[in-house]
Amino acid sequence: MERLALSFTQEGFAKTDFGFVRKHSPDVIHIFRLTFLDGVGPAGKFGWRINPGAAVRFEVVEKAYHLASGFSPENQKGTATIGNSVGEYLAGRSSACEFAIDSEEQIDGVFARISEVFHKFALPYFAKYSTLSAIDAALNEKPMEKTPHRTAVQHAYYGTIVAKLMGRKDYPELVRIYTEVLTNQDRGFYLKRFLDLVSALENQPPMTAERGVLA
Numbered sequence: 460m461e462r463l464a465l466s467f468t469q470e471g472f473a474k475t476d477f478g479f480v481r482k483h484s485p486d487v488i489h490i491f492r493l494t495f496l497d498g499v500g501p502a503g504k505f506g507w508r509i510n511p512g513a514a515v516r517f518e519v520v521e522k523a524y525h526l527a528s529g530f531s532p533e534n535q536k537g538t539a540t541i542g543n544s545v546g547e548y549l550a551g552r553s554s555a556c557e558f559a560i561d562s563e564e565q566i567d568g569v570f571a572r573i574s575e576v577f578h579k580f581a582l583p584y585f586a587k588y589s590t591l592s593a594i595d596a597a598l599n600e601k602p603m604e605k606t607p608h609r610t611a612v613q614h615a616y617y618g619t620i621v622a623k624l625m626g627r628k629d630y631p632e633l634v635r636i637y638t639e640v641l642t643n644q645d646r647g648f649y650l651k652r653f654l655d656l657v658s659a660l661e662n663q664p665p666m667t668a669e670r671g672v673l674a
Contacts, residue, residue, distance in 0.1 A: 466574050467491065470582065477537040478514075481585075488516040489585040490539055491577055498559055506561025510553050511573055513581040514542020515588050519666065523620045526659040527652055540617055541594055541608040545580055548607045591666060595621045602636045612649045615641050616656060626665030 464474050472479040478492035491513055498508035516539045525535045546555035556576065558569045588594060597608055598618040606614055615637035622633045634657055641650045 463493075463570050463573060467577065470577075478512075483585070483589050486518045487589050488518070489581075489589075490514040490516060490542065491581050492542075493573070494544070496557075504561040506559065508557045508559050509569065509573065510544050510546065510557045511576050511581070512542060512544040513548075513584045514539035515585060515594075516540055517591065517594070519624065520591075520594075520617065520620050523624070523660060523663060524616060524656075527656040529652065540621075541588060541597065543607055543609070545576055548580070548584075551607070591621060591625060595625050595627070599627065599633060602633055603640070611640060611644055615649075615653060619653075619657065620660065623660045623663050624666045 464479070467474075467479045470481065472481045472489070472491065474480075478490045481489040483489055491511070494510040494512065496508040496510060498506060520540045521535065521538055524538065524540075528535070528538075530538065544553040544556065546553040546557060549555050558572055560566065560569050588597065594617075598606060598614060599622050602614075602618055605611070608614075609617060619634060619637055622630045627633065637653065638650070638657075641647065641653050
């Protein structure tokens with residue numbers, strides 16, 4: 460892991476409890492995560508499946524999200540505004556981009572492939588989604604459609620917050636759409652918390668250009 464950390468450090472990332480993190484600006488943080496899952500390796504022995512993921516955290520968005528998230532304060536620092544496994548982005552399933560390992564001899568090869576994913580997928584992803592306008596387009600241009608960036612529930616929560624911060628004129632319509640989505644999702648289990656979020660956002664003013672994250 461130290462060798463991977465060195466590779467990521469050259470791009471400004473540091474290892475934290477939440478993954479490899481780079482502060483793009485005071486409001487924007489890039490996160491590259493490696494999730495280790497139990498599994499069977501190439502030699503048929505018990506080992507690990509390593510699942511890489513990319514995420515972007517906007518502090519102003521997360522502050523709004525946690526007005527009604529129910530997360531404990533110590534867990535609020537690890538949430539991201541958009542993010543998923545690389546496999547979900549590429550093919551709609553996490554297993555499409557994961558690396559199995561069950562012996563020390565495989566470490567160098569697996570680390571090389573993870574480094575390749577980091578440079579060829581994660582870094583361009585961070586460059587593309589480091590503004591609120593880019594997040595807004597990804598979540599709110601087609602609010603009824605599935606997005607690889609978020610689950611349906613998170614799509615509704617974060618789409619609403621970003622729309623409010625962007626000052627979108629169709630914000631009420633987006634709230635109506637996301638309310639309908641969550642009414643039908645898991646028998647409305649997440650609806651109350653969503654409505655609490657909408658209420659908490661009532662007096663939230665749009666972001667201003669001085670923050671440097673809009674576009």
